[in-house]
Amino acid sequence: MNTMITRTITILAVVCMATLAFAQAKKPAAFYCKYCGHKASSVASLTASACFRHPNGPHKGRHALYEGSEKESYTCKYCGHKASSISSLTSSACIRHPNGPHKGKHAPAL
Numbered sequence: 001m002n003t004m005i006t007r008t009i010t011i012l013a014v015v016c017m018a019t020l021a022f023a024q025a026k027k028p029a030a031f032y033c034k035y036c037g038h039k040a041s042s043v044a045s046l047t048a049s050a051c052f053r054h055p056n057g058p059h060k061g062r063h064a065l066y067e068g069s070e071k072e073s074y075t076c077k078y079c080g081h082k083a084s085s086i087s088s089l090t091s092s093a094c095i096r097h098p099n100g101p102h103k104g105k106h107a108p109a110l
């Protein structure tokens, strides 16, 4: 009887671990645009659509991959301005933008 219980517990543990591993494998990866913070599940789908904050002008180019890791806060590489998301960071003009003060948006450091 005890053996049966032990076996059941072992099977349950294995099923549990397999479910966890499966859930982690299935967790969709997130890719962000460095110009606007747009989120996509693959680089292909990210770069397939036009970016409304593209440096060449709204919808003048496609989203570009942000190659840094996901962070709790993002820092502008030109001026040090901080924001909790790429989309909020890139929503405002940067005082130290290389094109001139307020001539472009903040850009997230990697």
Ligand SMILES: [Zn+2]
Binding pocket: 033, 034, 035, 036, 037, 038, 050, 051, 052, 053, 054, 062, 063, 064
């Ligand atoms: Zn974009």
Ligand SMILES: [Zn+2]
Binding pocket: 076, 077, 078, 079, 080, 081, 093, 094, 095, 096, 097, 105, 106, 107
């Ligand atoms: Zn900035």
